[in-house]
Amino acid sequence: MESYVYGVRRALPPEFQEFNDLKHTAILSIDMHQGHLADTPDCPCPAPRGREIIAPVDEFHASARKTGVPVIHIRSVLRKNGVDDIKGVKSAWRMTFPLHVGDIPNADEHAIEGSRWTEFVTEVGPDDLVVSGKKRLSPFFATDLDFLLRQMGTKVVVIDGGMTDCCILNAAFDASNLGYRVIVARDLVRGTDEHLEDAALAMVSLHLGLVMDAADIDAMWRDGVAG
Template sequence: MADEGKADNVDNGVSVALVMIDVLDAFFAPGKPAYYPDSVKVLDPCRELLAKARERRRLIVHAVERHRPGLADFEHKKIPVHCEIGDDQSPYVAGFEPLDTPNEVEVPKRRYSAFYATDLDLMLREQGVKTLVIAGVKTNVCVRATVQDAFAAGYEILLVKEATNSNRPHLAEASLEDIDRYFGSVVTLEQALERL
């Protein structure tokens, strides 16, 4: 008998979820305000993680920037307006769109962290998730903020080194060092695929 409240097509036998952060045209398409050329280096590793998570029927969280057009947003006091709902920056990079299945969910965020003012923590706990495999951009901004909040909430964190980067490589490297020392584990793609 299936557990009450758990979807039959989500593998809850292992308490691991994949969290993909901001795999959107805004960061990966040339000409967009948040684009930087090295961003595309994370796409192949992210594809491998997504394929493995889908194959294993893991919970997959697509945490994405979604700002309300025409309304004030505190984040935009520091950085240019981007990822407004319905604009040309908000679409997913082709092939990274969530599938229409219960184990792939979009978590819209209006701040850097995927945990802040979202239902992510509640959803993960209800599914029995204890470990997060994290990938996406930018290492020193949204990825780091999400990792820090995940740590504060008590999750084991596996940040995939090949699947994250930044337009400020020195800050990305410093963030990886800090994350590995204080918040979780920075792992290789191979190690992450074994855990998924």
């Protein structure tokens, strides 16, 4: 097994084999929906760097299904009346992120239930699982994700999607704190920019789990099936 440690690819010692547990692994694919990835001016929370991983994520998931690894798609969904956010206690990112990117014209529509912005852009297979209702940066907060994973007997989570320096990083922190082994697919996550992507992945590699290329994760699983 090889992983990136502070951006440098390294062979891992034998004790890291516990991250290679095919029968107890699940993929968490975070926020790959229209609200971030639509290529239109009214996209309420645009994450344009994420569009380049749509096809690779689909390919990775297709391969995972063949090896028996379940795929869990996670999406942000807020109640229509806004009480979860803009008309309740507003998410901090709505105040801070515009300081960097400027005004986001349609931001109030982000993740509103029933809207096109909650529709997945990546493929959802017939046997895939969906966790809806993510309301803040972590997919574990105010959702049943942890309950679902424990019902499935999951011990290792492989994370892809967006955004690396935001929801991916929060997912990795919470998953690790809850006792899961964490792998982040380095080439299947995207963030605000390359600088913050690299910083977030470095943090994961030092404190939370493994940062691996999708091809290496896939090869690890296929070796497990063959074995």
